[in-house]
Amino acid sequence: MALTIxxxxxxxxxxxxxxxxxxxxxxxxxxxxxxxxxxxxxxxCTTELGMMARLHPxxxxxxxxxxxxxxxxxxxxxxxxxxxxxxQGVAPDYPLIADSDLAVAKLYGMLPADAGDKADGRTAMDNxxxxxxxxxxxxxxxxxxxxxxMTTGRDFSEILRVIDSLQLTAMHRVATPANWRQGEDVIIVxxxxxxxxxxxxPQGWTAERPYLRFVGQP
Numbered sequence: 001m002a003l004t005i006x007x008x009x010x011x012x013x014x015x016x017x018x019x020x021x022x023x024x025x026x027x028x029x030x031x032x033x034x035x036x037x038x039x040x041x042x043x044x045c046t047t048e049l050g051m052m053a054r055l056h057p058x059x060x061x062x063x064x065x066x067x068x069x070x071x072x073x074x075x076x077x078x079x080x081x082x083x084x085x086x087x088q089g090v091a092p093d094y095p096l097i098a099d100s101d102l103a104v105a106k107l108y109g110m111l112p113a114d115a116g117d118k119a120d121g122r123t124a125m126d127n128x129x130x131x132x133x134x135x136x137x138x139x140x141x142x143x144x145x146x147x148x149x150m151t152t153g154r155d156f157s158e159i160l161r162v163i164d165s166l167q168l169t170a171m172h173r174v175a176t177p178a179n180w181r182q183g184e185d186v187i188i189v190x191x192x193x194x195x196x197x198x199x200x201x202p203q204g205w206t207a208e209r210p211y212l213r214f215v216g217q218p
Contacts, residue, residue, distance in 0.1 A: 003108060010023075017074060026065070027138070033065070035067075035068055035133045036108075039124040041076070047153055049084050052066060052092070053090040055156050069130070072100060101118060111130060131147060131154075133159060144162055161182075173200065174187060177214075187215075203215075
């Protein structure tokens with residue numbers, strides 16, 4: 001079964017480039033981004049891992065832990081990291097899960113249960129569906145899922161934007177409109193009555209329709 005928003009993120013034990021982890025314990029009370037790759041030494045993924053390394057401080061500022069996954073063993077991950085450093089100017093400074101037995105990819109529904117139990121002999125195209133992003137909140141619930149094609153690099157600035165929205169809307173009874181950026185107006189959710197809104201937002205709001213009430217970001 002595919003994982004959907006609101007599902008509990010499955011726990012697992014895995015070897016990573018930073019040592020063995022128990023996933024839920026490793027997340028602790030933070031948010032988490034888990035992003036996967038079909039194989040080491042693939043071109044688009046090389047640029048993605050480098051970009052995430054450059055943006056890692058932005059995730060850390062938001063209390064978000066980052067962890068990658070690729071369907072290959074630790075030795076290959078470490079060699080690939082050196083390629084990433086040489087070509088992208090920075091190497092991953094976050095853990096990269098060695099999913100050489102495909103266990104985590106199958107657990108998260110990125111590969112079918114009958115995909116086997118070893119990376120050996122499998123090509124990147126065999127694992128093409130292992131190009132997903134999961135944003136997980138401190139309660140270990142999945143708050144976002146995205147899966148990208150092999151030929152399209154991921155936009156990690158968009159993932160940061162979504163995290164800003166998720167963290168804001170977890171604290172306040174608001175939603176964020178299309179293309180919203182930090183600091184822009186937000187929407188009062190329909191479950192908040194006008195009476196409740198007057199108490200929560202004494203500065204007032206702009207109602208384009210009774211159900212579409214814009215207010216300054218809390």
